[in-house]
Amino acid sequence: xxxxxxxxxxxxxxxxxxxxxxxxxxxxxxxxxxxxxxxxxxxxxxxxxxxxxxxxxxxxxxxxxxxxxxxxxxxxxxxxxxxxxxxxxxxxxxxxxxxxxxxxxxxxxxxxxxxxxxxxxxxxxxxxxxxxxxxxxxxxxxxxxxxxxxxxxxxxxxxxxxxxxxxxxxxxxxxxxxxxxxxxxxxxxxxxxxxxxxxxxxxxxxxxxxxxxxxxxxxxxxxxxxxxxxxxxxxxxxxxxxxxxxxxxxxxxxxxxxxxxxxxxxxxxxxxxxxxxxxxxxxxxxxxxxxxxxxxxxxxxxxxxxxxxxxxxxxxxxxxxxxxxxxxxxxxxxxxxxxxxxxxxxxxxxxxxxxxxxxxxxxxxxxxxxxxxxxxxxxxxxxxxxxxxxxxxxxxxxxxxxxxxxxxx
Amino acid sequence: xxxxxxxxxxxxxxxxxxxxxxxxxxxxxxxxxxxxxxxxxxxxxxxxxxxxxxxxxxxxxxxxxxxxxxxxxxxxxxxxxxxxxxxxxxxxxx
Numbered sequence: 001x002x003x004x005x006x007x008x009x010x011x012x013x014x015x016x017x018x019x020x021x022x023x024x025x026x027x028x029x030x031x032x033x034x035x036x037x038x039x040x041x042x043x044x045x046x047x048x049x050x051x052x053x054x055x056x057x058x059x060x061x062x063x064x065x066x067x068x069x070x071x072x073x074x075x076x077x078x079x080x081x082x083x084x085x086x087x088x089x090x091x092x093x094x095x096x097x098x099x100x101x102x103x104x105x106x107x108x109x110x111x112x113x114x115x116x117x118x119x120x121x122x123x124x125x126x127x128x129x130x131x132x133x134x135x136x137x138x139x140x141x142x143x144x145x146x147x148x149x150x151x152x153x154x155x156x157x158x159x160x161x162x163x164x165x166x167x168x169x170x171x172x173x174x175x176x177x178x179x180x181x182x183x184x185x186x187x188x189x190x191x192x193x194x195x196x197x198x199x200x201x202x203x204x205x206x207x208x209x210x211x212x213x214x215x216x217x218x219x220x221x222x223x224x225x226x227x228x229x230x231x232x233x234x235x236x237x238x239x240x241x242x243x244x245x246x247x248x249x250x251x252x253x254x255x256x257x258x259x260x261x262x263x264x265x266x267x268x269x270x271x272x273x274x275x276x277x278x279x280x281x282x283x284x285x286x287x288x289x290x291x292x293x294x295x296x297x298x299x300x301x302x303x304x305x306x307x308x309x310x311x312x313x314x315x316x317x318x319x320x321x322x323x324x325x326x327x328x329x330x331x332x333x334x335x336x337x338x339x340x341x342x343x344x345x346x347x348x349x350x351x352x353x354x355x356x357x358x359x360x361x362x363x364x365x366x367x368x369x370x371x372x373x374x375x376x377x378x379x380x381x382x383x384x385x386x387x388x389x390x391x392x393x394x395x396x397x398x399x400x401x402x403x404x405x406x407x408x409x
Numbered sequence: 410x411x412x413x414x415x416x417x418x419x420x421x422x423x424x425x426x427x428x429x430x431x432x433x434x435x436x437x438x439x440x441x442x443x444x445x446x447x448x449x450x451x452x453x454x455x456x457x458x459x460x461x462x463x464x465x466x467x468x469x470x471x472x473x474x475x476x477x478x479x480x481x482x483x484x485x486x487x488x489x490x491x492x493x494x495x496x497x498x499x500x501x502x503x
Contacts, residue, residue, distance in 0.1 A: 247454035249410040249430070251444045251482065319453040 135173035139165045151333050154326050164235075164334060171231030172224060172341065172396060179223025183216035217352045221392070225345040232315045232338045237322065237331060247321045248328065254312045257336040262343045262395065269350035270304035273297060276354045280361045291360040292353060300353050308346040312339045344395030351388035355381040410438050414455050422457055423465040430465070434474055434485055445475060445483040 144161040148154070153161075254263065277297050280289055287294055315338050322328055358381050365374040412429050414422045433439045445451075448466065452459040466483055469475040476486040 244413050244415045245455045245457070246411055246413045247451065249412045249433070249439075249446060249451070251446045252450060317450055317453075319456075321454045321456070 131173050131177055135169040139169075148330075153329055153333060160327060160330060164330065167231060167235070168334070168337070171227040173227075175223035175227035175230070176220050177223070179219035179221070180216065182223075183219035217388075218349060221345045221349045221352070224392075224396070225342060225349075228338050228341045228345065229311055229315075232318070232335065235334065237319060245321060252316050252320065254309065254316050254339060257316055257332070257339045258312065258343070259340075262340055265343050265347045265391065266304040266308045266350070269347045269354075270301045273301055273304070273350045273354045273357070276357045280357055284361060284364050289360055289364055290357065291363060292356045297353065297357065300350055304346050304350050308342050311342055315339055315342075340395045344392045347395075348388040348392035351384045351391065355384040355388070358384070412451075412455070414457065422455075423461045423468070426455075426457075426462065426465040427468050430469055431472075431474060439485045441485050441487040443485045445485070447482060 139162045141162065144165055145155055147165050148161050274297075277290070277294075281287055284290075290297075315335050318335075320328070320331060322331070358377055362374060362377040362381065365371065365377060410433050412426060414425050416422065418425060420428075430439070430445075445466070446454075448459050448462045451457075452462045455462075466475065466477065470477055470483070474486060475483050477483045
Protein backbone atom coordinates (compact mmCIF):
# COMPACT_ATOMS: atom_id res chain seq x y z
CA UNK A 1 0.00 0.00 0.00
CA UNK A 2 1.54 3.28 -1.05
CA UNK A 3 1.89 6.25 1.28
CA UNK A 4 -0.68 8.30 -0.65
CA UNK A 5 -3.13 5.38 -0.55
CA UNK A 6 -2.60 5.12 3.20
CA UNK A 7 -3.24 8.83 3.51
CA UNK A 8 -6.50 8.56 1.54
CA UNK A 9 -7.63 5.64 3.73
CA UNK A 10 -6.92 7.61 6.87
CA UNK A 11 -8.81 10.60 5.50
CA UNK A 12 -11.74 8.36 4.63
CA UNK A 13 -11.87 6.92 8.14
CA UNK A 14 -11.64 10.38 9.66
CA UNK A 15 -14.66 11.43 7.61
CA UNK A 16 -16.52 8.32 8.74
CA UNK A 17 -15.70 9.14 12.39
CA UNK A 18 -16.85 12.73 11.90
CA UNK A 19 -20.07 11.51 10.29
CA UNK A 20 -20.76 9.20 13.21
CA UNK A 21 -20.29 12.07 15.64
CA UNK A 22 -22.67 14.34 13.70
CA UNK A 23 -25.21 11.52 13.41
CA UNK A 24 -25.16 10.82 17.14
CA UNK A 25 -25.06 14.47 18.18
CA UNK A 26 -27.94 15.49 15.88
CA UNK A 27 -30.69 14.80 18.46
CA UNK A 28 -29.24 17.56 20.64
CA UNK A 29 -30.59 20.17 18.26
CA UNK A 30 -34.03 18.67 17.83
CA UNK A 31 -36.96 20.61 19.33
CA UNK A 32 -38.01 19.63 22.84
CA UNK A 33 -41.34 18.28 21.57
CA UNK A 34 -39.58 15.56 19.61
CA UNK A 35 -39.14 12.36 21.58
CA UNK A 36 -35.45 12.00 20.76
CA UNK A 37 -34.53 15.30 22.39
CA UNK A 38 -34.08 15.64 26.13
CA UNK A 39 -31.84 13.61 28.43
CA UNK A 40 -31.44 10.75 26.02
CA UNK A 41 -29.69 13.00 23.54
CA UNK A 42 -27.03 13.73 26.12
CA UNK A 43 -26.59 10.02 26.67
CA UNK A 44 -26.12 9.50 22.96
CA UNK A 45 -23.71 12.43 22.78
CA UNK A 46 -21.70 10.86 25.59
CA UNK A 47 -21.67 7.58 23.67
CA UNK A 48 -20.36 9.46 20.64
CA UNK A 49 -17.64 11.08 22.74
CA UNK A 50 -16.69 7.64 24.02
CA UNK A 51 -16.53 6.33 20.48
CA UNK A 52 -14.25 9.16 19.39
CA UNK A 53 -12.02 8.69 22.42
CA UNK A 54 -11.92 4.98 21.73
CA UNK A 55 -10.84 5.71 18.16
CA UNK A 56 -7.99 7.75 19.55
CA UNK A 57 -6.87 5.44 22.34
CA UNK A 58 -7.14 2.07 20.59
CA UNK A 59 -4.54 2.88 17.96
CA UNK A 60 -7.28 2.06 15.50
CA UNK A 61 -5.57 3.77 12.61
CA UNK A 62 -2.61 1.41 12.96
CA UNK A 63 -4.77 -1.68 12.50
CA UNK A 64 -4.47 -3.62 9.26
CA UNK A 65 -7.09 -2.49 6.76
CA UNK A 66 -8.94 -5.81 6.85
CA UNK A 67 -9.32 -5.59 10.64
CA UNK A 68 -10.63 -2.05 10.43
CA UNK A 69 -13.12 -3.13 7.79
CA UNK A 70 -14.11 -6.14 9.93
CA UNK A 71 -14.69 -3.88 12.93
CA UNK A 72 -16.81 -1.45 10.91
CA UNK A 73 -18.85 -4.30 9.44
CA UNK A 74 -19.41 -5.85 12.87
CA UNK A 75 -20.72 -2.54 14.23
CA UNK A 76 -22.99 -2.08 11.19
CA UNK A 77 -24.34 -5.61 11.57
CA UNK A 78 -24.84 -4.99 15.29
CA UNK A 79 -26.90 -1.88 14.55
CA UNK A 80 -28.95 -3.82 12.01
CA UNK A 81 -29.81 -6.40 14.64
CA UNK A 82 -30.34 -3.80 17.35
CA UNK A 83 -33.33 -2.03 15.83
CA UNK A 84 -35.67 -5.04 15.50
CA UNK A 85 -34.45 -6.32 18.85
CA UNK A 86 -35.20 -2.92 20.38
CA UNK A 87 -38.80 -3.13 19.17
CA UNK A 88 -39.12 -6.61 20.65
CA UNK A 89 -37.48 -5.61 23.94
CA UNK A 90 -39.65 -2.52 24.28
CA UNK A 91 -42.77 -4.58 23.72
CA UNK A 92 -41.72 -7.04 26.40
CA UNK A 93 -40.72 -4.26 28.82
CA UNK A 94 -44.06 -2.51 28.38
CA UNK A 95 -45.96 -5.76 28.88
CA UNK A 96 -44.02 -6.56 32.05
CA UNK A 97 -44.30 -3.09 33.55
CA UNK A 98 -48.00 -2.83 32.80
CA UNK A 99 -48.67 -6.31 34.16
CA UNK A 100 -47.00 -5.38 37.46
CA UNK A 101 -47.83 -1.70 37.82
CA UNK A 102 -51.21 -1.42 36.16
CA UNK A 103 -52.80 -4.84 35.79
CA UNK A 104 -56.02 -4.89 33.88
CA UNK A 105 -55.40 -1.55 32.24
CA UNK A 106 -54.75 -3.11 28.88
CA UNK A 107 -51.52 -3.01 26.92
CA UNK A 108 -52.49 -1.17 23.76
CA UNK A 109 -53.52 2.23 25.18
CA UNK A 110 -50.22 2.51 27.04
CA UNK A 111 -47.84 0.83 24.64
CA UNK A 112 -46.93 4.04 22.86
CA UNK A 113 -46.00 5.78 26.08
CA UNK A 114 -42.73 4.01 26.51
CA UNK A 115 -41.55 5.42 23.19
CA UNK A 116 -42.86 8.91 23.90
CA UNK A 117 -42.07 9.11 27.61
CA UNK A 118 -38.70 7.44 27.60
CA UNK A 119 -36.99 7.04 24.26
CA UNK A 120 -33.98 5.82 26.22
CA UNK A 121 -35.52 2.39 25.90
CA UNK A 122 -34.55 2.46 22.25
CA UNK A 123 -30.94 2.65 23.26
CA UNK A 124 -31.16 -0.26 25.66
CA UNK A 125 -30.68 -2.81 22.95
CA UNK A 126 -28.53 -0.61 20.74
CA UNK A 127 -26.14 -0.04 23.62
CA UNK A 128 -26.17 -3.76 24.34
CA UNK A 129 -25.92 -5.14 20.84
CA UNK A 130 -23.21 -3.05 19.23
CA UNK A 131 -20.42 -3.68 21.76
CA UNK A 132 -21.41 -7.33 22.07
CA UNK A 133 -21.23 -7.85 18.32
CA UNK A 134 -17.94 -6.04 18.28
CA UNK A 135 -16.51 -8.11 21.15
CA UNK A 136 -17.67 -11.44 19.77
CA UNK A 137 -16.26 -10.93 16.28
CA UNK A 138 -13.68 -13.40 15.08
CA UNK A 139 -10.09 -12.77 16.09
CA UNK A 140 -8.06 -13.29 12.97
CA UNK A 141 -4.52 -14.70 13.25
CA UNK A 142 -3.29 -11.40 11.87
CA UNK A 143 -5.10 -9.47 14.60
CA UNK A 144 -3.66 -11.83 17.22
CA UNK A 145 -0.17 -11.34 15.83
CA UNK A 146 -0.62 -7.58 15.91
CA UNK A 147 -1.83 -7.79 19.51
CA UNK A 148 1.30 -9.76 20.42
CA UNK A 149 3.59 -7.41 18.51
CA UNK A 150 2.19 -4.32 20.25
CA UNK A 151 3.03 -5.83 23.61
CA UNK A 152 6.52 -6.87 22.66
CA UNK A 153 5.63 -10.55 22.80
CA UNK A 154 7.12 -13.14 20.49
CA UNK A 155 4.97 -14.39 17.65
CA UNK A 156 4.23 -18.08 17.41
CA UNK A 157 1.38 -18.11 19.91
CA UNK A 158 -1.58 -17.71 17.54
CA UNK A 159 -3.94 -20.30 19.12
CA UNK A 160 -3.25 -19.16 22.69
CA UNK A 161 -3.20 -15.47 21.76
CA UNK A 162 -6.39 -15.76 19.72
CA UNK A 163 -8.15 -17.46 22.61
CA UNK A 164 -6.92 -14.94 25.14
CA UNK A 165 -7.72 -11.87 23.03
CA UNK A 166 -11.23 -13.17 22.54
CA UNK A 167 -11.62 -13.91 26.27
CA UNK A 168 -10.31 -10.43 27.06
CA UNK A 169 -12.84 -8.78 24.75
CA UNK A 170 -15.78 -10.86 25.95
CA UNK A 171 -15.04 -10.60 29.68
CA UNK A 172 -14.50 -6.85 29.48
CA UNK A 173 -17.60 -6.25 27.39
CA UNK A 174 -20.39 -8.60 28.46
CA UNK A 175 -20.52 -7.66 32.19
CA UNK A 176 -20.21 -3.95 31.33
CA UNK A 177 -23.06 -4.25 28.83
CA UNK A 178 -25.14 -6.11 31.41
CA UNK A 179 -24.50 -3.22 33.80
CA UNK A 180 -25.69 -0.78 31.11
CA UNK A 181 -28.79 -2.89 30.51
CA UNK A 182 -29.62 -3.01 34.21
CA UNK A 183 -29.13 0.75 34.54
CA UNK A 184 -31.19 1.62 31.48
CA UNK A 185 -33.93 -0.92 32.18
CA UNK A 186 -34.42 0.27 35.75
CA UNK A 187 -34.40 3.88 34.58
CA UNK A 188 -36.95 3.21 31.84
CA UNK A 189 -39.20 1.16 34.10
CA UNK A 190 -38.96 3.94 36.69
CA UNK A 191 -40.04 6.59 34.20
CA UNK A 192 -42.89 4.47 32.89
CA UNK A 193 -44.14 3.54 36.35
CA UNK A 194 -43.87 7.17 37.48
CA UNK A 195 -45.90 8.23 34.48
CA UNK A 196 -48.60 5.68 35.23
CA UNK A 197 -48.64 6.02 38.99
CA UNK A 198 -47.83 9.67 39.42
CA UNK A 199 -47.37 10.38 43.10
CA UNK A 200 -50.36 8.28 44.15
CA UNK A 201 -48.40 5.30 45.33
CA UNK A 202 -45.13 6.36 46.96
CA UNK A 203 -44.72 2.91 48.55
CA UNK A 204 -44.53 1.24 45.15
CA UNK A 205 -42.07 3.85 43.95
CA UNK A 206 -39.72 3.39 46.87
CA UNK A 207 -38.22 0.23 45.40
CA UNK A 208 -37.68 1.90 42.04
CA UNK A 209 -36.13 4.91 43.79
CA UNK A 210 -33.52 2.62 45.31
CA UNK A 211 -32.90 0.81 42.03
CA UNK A 212 -32.27 4.03 40.14
CA UNK A 213 -30.30 5.88 42.83
CA UNK A 214 -26.89 4.91 41.40
CA UNK A 215 -25.54 6.50 38.24
CA UNK A 216 -25.80 4.34 35.09
CA UNK A 217 -22.06 4.76 34.64
CA UNK A 218 -21.45 3.11 38.00
CA UNK A 219 -23.43 0.05 36.87
CA UNK A 220 -21.36 -0.16 33.69
CA UNK A 221 -18.03 0.28 35.43
CA UNK A 222 -18.93 -2.13 38.21
CA UNK A 223 -19.80 -4.73 35.58
CA UNK A 224 -16.57 -4.03 33.75
CA UNK A 225 -14.48 -4.37 36.92
CA UNK A 226 -16.25 -7.59 37.82
CA UNK A 227 -15.53 -8.93 34.34
CA UNK A 228 -11.83 -8.08 34.59
CA UNK A 229 -11.55 -9.90 37.92
CA UNK A 230 -13.55 -12.93 36.77
CA UNK A 231 -11.52 -13.19 33.57
CA UNK A 232 -8.33 -13.42 35.61
CA UNK A 233 -9.73 -15.80 38.21
CA UNK A 234 -11.10 -18.21 35.60
CA UNK A 235 -8.16 -18.05 33.19
CA UNK A 236 -6.30 -21.28 32.63
CA UNK A 237 -2.63 -20.95 33.53
CA UNK A 238 0.24 -22.38 31.51
CA UNK A 239 1.04 -25.89 32.71
CA UNK A 240 4.36 -27.74 33.12
CA UNK A 241 5.13 -30.86 31.15
CA UNK A 242 6.38 -34.40 31.91
CA UNK A 243 5.15 -34.22 35.50
CA UNK A 244 7.75 -31.67 36.60
CA UNK A 245 6.66 -28.49 38.32
CA UNK A 246 8.25 -25.38 36.92
CA UNK A 247 8.00 -21.77 38.03
CA UNK A 248 9.79 -18.46 37.74
CA UNK A 249 11.95 -17.70 40.79
CA UNK A 250 11.04 -14.08 41.34
CA UNK A 251 9.02 -12.10 43.86
CA UNK A 252 5.86 -10.95 42.10
CA UNK A 253 4.56 -7.61 43.29
CA UNK A 254 2.11 -5.16 41.73
CA UNK A 255 4.99 -2.75 41.16
CA UNK A 256 6.36 -5.19 38.60
CA UNK A 257 3.13 -5.17 36.61
CA UNK A 258 2.02 -1.55 36.82
CA UNK A 259 3.54 1.73 35.77
CA UNK A 260 4.24 4.12 38.67
CA UNK A 261 1.56 6.46 37.33
CA UNK A 262 -1.00 3.65 37.17
CA UNK A 263 -0.24 2.79 40.80
CA UNK A 264 -0.74 6.40 41.86
CA UNK A 265 -3.93 7.10 39.88
CA UNK A 266 -6.48 5.37 42.18
CA UNK A 267 -5.08 7.13 45.26
CA UNK A 268 -5.02 10.47 43.46
CA UNK A 269 -8.63 10.05 42.33
CA UNK A 270 -9.67 9.06 45.87
CA UNK A 271 -8.03 12.24 47.19
CA UNK A 272 -9.72 14.30 44.46
CA UNK A 273 -13.11 12.83 45.31
CA UNK A 274 -12.65 13.59 48.99
CA UNK A 275 -11.51 17.12 48.16
CA UNK A 276 -14.51 17.71 45.89
CA UNK A 277 -16.90 16.40 48.53
CA UNK A 278 -15.32 18.49 51.30
CA UNK A 279 -15.45 21.59 49.08
CA UNK A 280 -19.12 21.12 48.22
CA UNK A 281 -20.05 20.47 51.86
CA UNK A 282 -18.07 23.51 53.02
CA UNK A 283 -19.35 25.89 50.35
CA UNK A 284 -22.90 24.53 50.32
CA UNK A 285 -23.23 24.63 54.09
CA UNK A 286 -23.67 20.97 54.96
CA UNK A 287 -24.20 17.42 53.80
CA UNK A 288 -27.69 18.28 52.59
CA UNK A 289 -26.14 20.07 49.62
CA UNK A 290 -24.86 16.76 48.26
CA UNK A 291 -27.01 15.09 45.63
CA UNK A 292 -24.77 12.04 45.96
CA UNK A 293 -25.18 9.88 49.03
CA UNK A 294 -22.20 10.32 51.42
CA UNK A 295 -22.11 6.53 51.81
CA UNK A 296 -21.47 6.19 48.08
CA UNK A 297 -18.52 8.59 48.33
CA UNK A 298 -17.04 6.74 51.30
CA UNK A 299 -17.45 3.35 49.62
CA UNK A 300 -15.85 4.58 46.40
CA UNK A 301 -12.89 6.04 48.29
CA UNK A 302 -12.44 2.74 50.11
CA UNK A 303 -12.57 0.81 46.84
CA UNK A 304 -10.01 3.13 45.26
CA UNK A 305 -7.64 3.22 48.22
CA UNK A 306 -7.89 -0.41 49.35
CA UNK A 307 -10.10 -2.49 47.04
CA UNK A 308 -8.25 -1.90 43.77
CA UNK A 309 -4.76 -2.52 45.28
CA UNK A 310 -6.08 -5.68 46.94
CA UNK A 311 -7.52 -6.96 43.66
CA UNK A 312 -4.25 -6.16 41.88
CA UNK A 313 -2.39 -8.08 44.56
CA UNK A 314 -4.74 -11.02 44.04
CA UNK A 315 -4.14 -11.01 40.27
CA UNK A 316 -0.37 -10.73 40.60
CA UNK A 317 -0.01 -13.40 43.28
CA UNK A 318 -2.11 -16.07 41.65
CA UNK A 319 -0.04 -19.18 40.84
CA UNK A 320 2.29 -18.69 37.91
CA UNK A 321 3.84 -21.87 36.64
CA UNK A 322 4.82 -23.59 33.44
CA UNK A 323 7.98 -23.76 31.39
CA UNK A 324 7.07 -22.42 27.98
CA UNK A 325 8.69 -18.96 27.98
CA UNK A 326 6.24 -17.58 25.42
CA UNK A 327 3.22 -18.83 27.37
CA UNK A 328 4.66 -17.39 30.59
CA UNK A 329 5.27 -14.04 28.90
CA UNK A 330 1.67 -14.02 27.63
CA UNK A 331 0.45 -14.82 31.15
CA UNK A 332 2.48 -11.94 32.61
CA UNK A 333 1.14 -9.53 30.00
CA UNK A 334 -2.45 -10.55 30.64
CA UNK A 335 -1.99 -10.01 34.38
CA UNK A 336 -0.51 -6.61 33.72
CA UNK A 337 -3.39 -5.77 31.41
CA UNK A 338 -5.93 -6.80 34.07
CA UNK A 339 -4.16 -4.76 36.76
CA UNK A 340 -4.23 -1.69 34.50
CA UNK A 341 -7.86 -2.26 33.54
CA UNK A 342 -8.74 -2.21 37.24
CA UNK A 343 -7.04 1.17 37.53
CA UNK A 344 -9.09 2.44 34.60
CA UNK A 345 -12.44 1.21 35.91
CA UNK A 346 -11.79 2.35 39.48
CA UNK A 347 -10.49 5.77 38.51
CA UNK A 348 -13.35 6.33 36.05
CA UNK A 349 -15.88 5.52 38.78
CA UNK A 350 -14.22 8.02 41.12
CA UNK A 351 -14.04 10.74 38.46
CA UNK A 352 -17.68 10.27 37.43
CA UNK A 353 -18.68 10.49 41.07
CA UNK A 354 -16.56 13.61 41.57
CA UNK A 355 -18.38 15.15 38.61
CA UNK A 356 -21.67 14.21 40.27
CA UNK A 357 -20.56 15.74 43.57
CA UNK A 358 -19.65 19.00 41.85
CA UNK A 359 -22.99 18.79 40.06
CA UNK A 360 -24.63 19.24 43.48
CA UNK A 361 -22.94 22.61 43.77
CA UNK A 362 -23.92 23.39 40.20
CA UNK A 363 -27.58 22.74 41.06
CA UNK A 364 -27.30 24.93 44.16
CA UNK A 365 -25.65 27.65 42.08
CA UNK A 366 -28.42 27.41 39.47
CA UNK A 367 -31.08 27.92 42.16
CA UNK A 368 -29.28 31.10 43.24
CA UNK A 369 -29.29 32.49 39.74
CA UNK A 370 -26.17 30.95 38.22
CA UNK A 371 -23.29 33.14 37.22
CA UNK A 372 -19.66 32.56 36.37
CA UNK A 373 -19.24 29.93 39.08
CA UNK A 374 -21.96 27.82 37.51
CA UNK A 375 -20.21 27.83 34.14
CA UNK A 376 -16.89 27.04 35.76
CA UNK A 377 -18.45 24.10 37.59
CA UNK A 378 -20.03 22.90 34.35
CA UNK A 379 -16.66 22.99 32.60
CA UNK A 380 -14.95 21.14 35.44
CA UNK A 381 -17.73 18.54 35.46
CA UNK A 382 -17.44 17.96 31.73
CA UNK A 383 -13.66 17.78 32.06
CA UNK A 384 -13.95 15.16 34.81
CA UNK A 385 -16.37 13.10 32.73
CA UNK A 386 -14.10 13.18 29.69
CA UNK A 387 -11.13 12.29 31.91
CA UNK A 388 -13.11 9.37 33.31
CA UNK A 389 -13.86 7.97 29.87
CA UNK A 390 -10.28 8.53 28.74
CA UNK A 391 -8.72 6.81 31.73
CA UNK A 392 -11.17 3.93 31.45
CA UNK A 393 -10.57 3.31 27.76
CA UNK A 394 -6.88 4.11 27.97
CA UNK A 395 -6.09 1.65 30.72
CA UNK A 396 -8.73 -0.86 29.69
CA UNK A 397 -7.67 -1.41 26.11
CA UNK A 398 -4.23 -2.70 27.06
CA UNK A 399 -1.41 -1.96 29.41
CA UNK A 400 0.21 1.04 27.86
CA UNK A 401 3.91 1.58 27.92
CA UNK A 402 4.30 -0.75 30.87
CA UNK A 403 6.63 -3.62 30.34
CA UNK A 404 6.23 -6.02 33.24
CA UNK A 405 9.50 -6.24 35.11
CA UNK A 406 8.78 -9.78 36.20
CA UNK A 407 11.57 -12.16 35.25
CA UNK A 408 10.39 -14.14 32.26
CA UNK A 409 13.04 -16.43 30.80
CA UNK B 410 15.53 -17.76 36.66
CA UNK B 411 13.33 -20.85 36.46
CA UNK B 412 13.13 -23.49 39.19
CA UNK B 413 11.98 -27.02 38.55
CA UNK B 414 10.82 -29.64 41.04
CA UNK B 415 10.31 -33.22 39.99
CA UNK B 416 8.11 -35.14 42.45
CA UNK B 417 9.42 -38.44 41.06
CA UNK B 418 13.08 -37.64 41.68
CA UNK B 419 14.94 -39.39 44.53
CA UNK B 420 15.89 -36.08 46.17
CA UNK B 421 13.31 -34.44 48.39
CA UNK B 422 11.58 -31.41 46.80
CA UNK B 423 13.10 -28.99 49.34
CA UNK B 424 16.56 -30.34 48.49
CA UNK B 425 15.96 -29.91 44.75
CA UNK B 426 14.87 -26.34 45.34
CA UNK B 427 17.80 -25.55 47.59
CA UNK B 428 20.34 -26.98 45.18
CA UNK B 429 19.01 -24.87 42.31
CA UNK B 430 19.11 -21.69 44.37
CA UNK B 431 22.66 -22.42 45.48
CA UNK B 432 23.68 -23.05 41.86
CA UNK B 433 22.11 -19.79 40.75
CA UNK B 434 23.84 -17.82 43.51
CA UNK B 435 27.16 -19.42 42.61
CA UNK B 436 26.63 -18.60 38.94
CA UNK B 437 25.80 -14.99 39.75
CA UNK B 438 22.22 -15.27 38.49
CA UNK B 439 21.02 -14.19 41.92
CA UNK B 440 23.31 -11.36 43.06
CA UNK B 441 23.47 -10.25 46.71
CA UNK B 442 20.37 -8.30 47.72
CA UNK B 443 18.04 -10.09 45.31
CA UNK B 444 14.69 -10.70 46.91
CA UNK B 445 13.54 -14.31 46.92
CA UNK B 446 9.89 -15.04 46.16
CA UNK B 447 7.65 -15.23 49.22
CA UNK B 448 7.20 -18.73 50.58
CA UNK B 449 3.47 -18.87 49.87
CA UNK B 450 3.90 -17.60 46.32
CA UNK B 451 6.58 -20.13 45.42
CA UNK B 452 4.71 -22.95 47.17
CA UNK B 453 1.59 -22.07 45.15
CA UNK B 454 3.50 -21.91 41.88
CA UNK B 455 5.24 -25.24 42.43
CA UNK B 456 2.23 -26.89 44.08
CA UNK B 457 4.29 -27.64 47.18
CA UNK B 458 3.41 -27.30 50.86
CA UNK B 459 4.58 -23.95 52.28
CA UNK B 460 6.57 -25.92 54.85
CA UNK B 461 8.64 -27.51 52.08
CA UNK B 462 9.68 -24.14 50.66
CA UNK B 463 10.22 -22.78 54.17
CA UNK B 464 12.57 -25.67 54.91
CA UNK B 465 14.60 -24.98 51.78
CA UNK B 466 14.87 -21.31 52.78
CA UNK B 467 15.88 -22.24 56.33
CA UNK B 468 18.64 -24.48 55.00
CA UNK B 469 19.87 -21.69 52.74
CA UNK B 470 19.85 -19.30 55.67
CA UNK B 471 21.77 -21.80 57.79
CA UNK B 472 24.38 -21.96 55.01
CA UNK B 473 24.64 -18.18 55.15
CA UNK B 474 23.48 -17.76 51.56
CA UNK B 475 20.28 -15.87 52.28
CA UNK B 476 19.15 -13.50 54.98
CA UNK B 477 15.62 -13.52 56.31
CA UNK B 478 14.15 -10.21 57.41
CA UNK B 479 10.82 -11.44 58.72
CA UNK B 480 7.88 -9.81 56.98
CA UNK B 481 10.21 -7.88 54.70
CA UNK B 482 11.10 -11.11 52.96
CA UNK B 483 14.24 -13.11 52.27
CA UNK B 484 17.18 -11.79 50.28
CA UNK B 485 20.38 -13.20 48.93
CA UNK B 486 23.11 -12.36 51.44
CA UNK B 487 26.53 -10.92 50.79
CA UNK B 488 29.14 -13.69 50.65
CA UNK B 489 31.44 -13.60 53.70
CA UNK B 490 35.04 -12.62 52.90
CA UNK B 491 37.26 -15.62 52.23
CA UNK B 492 34.42 -18.12 52.02
CA UNK B 493 33.36 -18.86 48.46
CA UNK B 494 29.78 -19.73 47.74
CA UNK B 495 29.42 -23.52 47.84
CA UNK B 496 28.52 -24.92 44.50
CA UNK B 497 25.40 -26.96 43.95
CA UNK B 498 27.27 -30.23 43.65
CA UNK B 499 28.91 -29.83 47.06
CA UNK B 500 25.60 -28.96 48.64
CA UNK B 501 23.90 -31.92 47.00
CA UNK B 502 26.64 -34.22 48.34
CA UNK B 503 26.17 -33.12 51.96
